[in-house]
Amino acid sequence: MGLIDELRNRLAVAIAAPEVQSFARGLDLEIQFGIDEAAVAIACRNNQPVVSIPSNAPDIALSGPATAWLKVLAPCPPPTYHSFSSIQLRNTSFTVSGDALVIAQARAFLEAVFANLTAPAAHAVEVDLTRLEGRYHRVHSAGGQIAEIYSEATGTGRPVLCLHTAGADTRQFHGVMCDPELGRDWRLIGFDMPHHGRSMPPIGWDGSIYQLDQPTYLDWCASFIEQAIGEPVVVMGCSMGAGIAMALAAERPDLVKAVIALEAPVRPRGRRNEYLTHAGVNGGWHSAAYVRGLMSPSSPSEDRRRAAWIYSQGAPGIYDGDLAFYSDEFDGEQIAKLIDGHKIPVHLLIGHYDFSATVSDAYALAEWIEGAVVTEMPELGHFPMTENPPKMLDYLRPVFQALRSLPL
Structure with a gap:
């Protein structure tokens, strides 16, 4: 399986997460994820996100080399590869493009997608309030x-x-x-x-x-x-x-x-x-x-x-x-x-x-x-x-x- 196929499968799992579904409400856009020359997209239409074939005019595009995506998809991504905002604001291996207002509107959805690209971390410990x-x-x-x-x-x-x-x-x-x-x-x-x-x-x-x-x-x-x-x-x-x-x-x-x-x-x-x-x-x-x-x-x-x-x-x-x-x-x-x-x-x-x-x-x-x-x-x-x-x-x-x- 190629890396783009792995990313496609991870995205399909991520968008099925309840919180990702929740943050898709009200979004009407396409987000494209690029690995070198290959790409996959998520389309949010009618409050429902789906993995889709990329178009020529995505609303948001995030692209980087395979070496960088391997770190994003690692079991525990290293710092600046671990979240959408860390990649956008601190990681020079990636390019993020799109209208700033649209990115702000989609930020909650994007962070939830990235949080669900890898297996869930350990369970929380209950606190005696x-x-x-x-x-x-x-x-x-x-x-x-x-x-x-x-x-x-x-x-x-x-x-x-x-x-x-x-x-x-x-x-x-x-x-x-x-x-x-x-x-x-x-x-x-x-x-x-x-x-x-x-x-x-x-x-x-x-x-x-x-x-x-x-x-x-x-x-x-x-x-x-x-x-x-x-x-x-x-x-x-x-x-x-x-x-x-x-x-x-x-x-x-x-x-x-x-x-x-x-x-x-x-x-x-x-x-x-x-x-x-x-x-x-x-x-x-x-x-x-x-x-x-x-x-x-x-x-x-x-x-x-x-x-x-x-x-x-x-x-x-x-x-x-x-x-x-x-x-x-x-x-x-x-x-x-x-x-x-x-x-x-x-x-x-x-x-x-x-x-x-x-x-x-x-x-x-x-x-x-x-x-x-x-x-x-x-x-x-x-x-x-x-x-x-x-x-x-x-x-x-x-x-x-x-x-x-x-x-x-």
């Missing part, structure tokens, strides 16, 4: 705003503040927060930023466009620590949460005992695009697909799907508005050079499948923070605590063990 206690806190920011902020906590011991990623909420950390072993020595606390998850916009919000900036983000985090927790914390954040964790260590060291930065970037420019908030694109589907491409193919399929689901529930414009901070403003070099590594230990954990914050980013940050420790996670992506909690815990346990010696 009954360990969590949730409540609201009326938090007054230093900038004069008031928000009813929802938080969850579990465990006993010294406080660890878990900060979610752009466009998401504290549910991302459930698999880590509910671990009984961590809960014996640490009280794990997470809160949904205003406009996110179960936290409504601040009181008096006038419906204007949401755009997060570093001073506002730092203010909400510091105010929550002071008013809801009442003592310095270990800050564990992911992505933009890792960025603001480092900013807290730099600008409010009185509130920080240590930093655990998951997927921390240096300058992650280019993550924003005009279709994140666009009248012609389903925002829930697009945001979920845009982050799905950042996850590892070896993480359990159900956990990856749930990680994307959190993004599909974000309010319109919130993910885009968070990226104003994360992608447009944040400068990891500037922040890292202000952190006193002698007083505040910093651990940088980085997944190989993350192309937003990279392994090289982690080592660059460590060069600017004295004593910072980098831990590579070859089998994880941008959302390690959500896409594969048991594997994330394998990497976190030694970190928390090292932090047990922190002074009270």
Whole structure:
């Protein structure tokens, strides 16, 4: 069997997956997949995808050499061969063409197709959510705003503040927060930023466009620590949460005992695009697909799907508005050079499948923070605590063990 025949068969299996069928709704287009001079297509008509003979005018075309496609079709594709978005945005072996709006409209479908080209990964491990206690806190920011902020906590011991990623909420950390072993020595606390998850916009919000900036983000985090927790914390954040964790260590060291930065970037420019908030694109589907491409193919399929689901529930414009901070403003070099590594230990954990914050980013940050420790996670992506909690815990346990010696 030739490689194009193998791809045709894989595509036929992929488009039969329930989630792929779901994301085909409303699409009316042809997507062509090329291997050297050969090609195969998927046609989406009347809400039904079918493998078809390629035409001369596909709406979207993705082509690459056989050597590259062999990596895509491997049992566990390597980084930048593992998802549609990684191929489109980071893989120079492939060419992707088509109208940008059409690609945005089809992104959820394409990510689901690529996720189903290989055999499903391991089954997800159930998490005991009954360990969590949730409540609201009326938090007054230093900038004069008031928000009813929802938080969850579990465990006993010294406080660890878990900060979610752009466009998401504290549910991302459930698999880590509910671990009984961590809960014996640490009280794990997470809160949904205003406009996110179960936290409504601040009181008096006038419906204007949401755009997060570093001073506002730092203010909400510091105010929550002071008013809801009442003592310095270990800050564990992911992505933009890792960025603001480092900013807290730099600008409010009185509130920080240590930093655990998951997927921390240096300058992650280019993550924003005009279709994140666009009248012609389903925002829930697009945001979920845009982050799905950042996850590892070896993480359990159900956990990856749930990680994307959190993004599909974000309010319109919130993910885009968070990226104003994360992608447009944040400068990891500037922040890292202000952190006193002698007083505040910093651990940088980085997944190989993350192309937003990279392994090289982690080592660059460590060069600017004295004593910072980098831990590579070859089998994880941008959302390690959500896409594969048991594997994330394998990497976190030694970190928390090292932090047990922190002074009270």
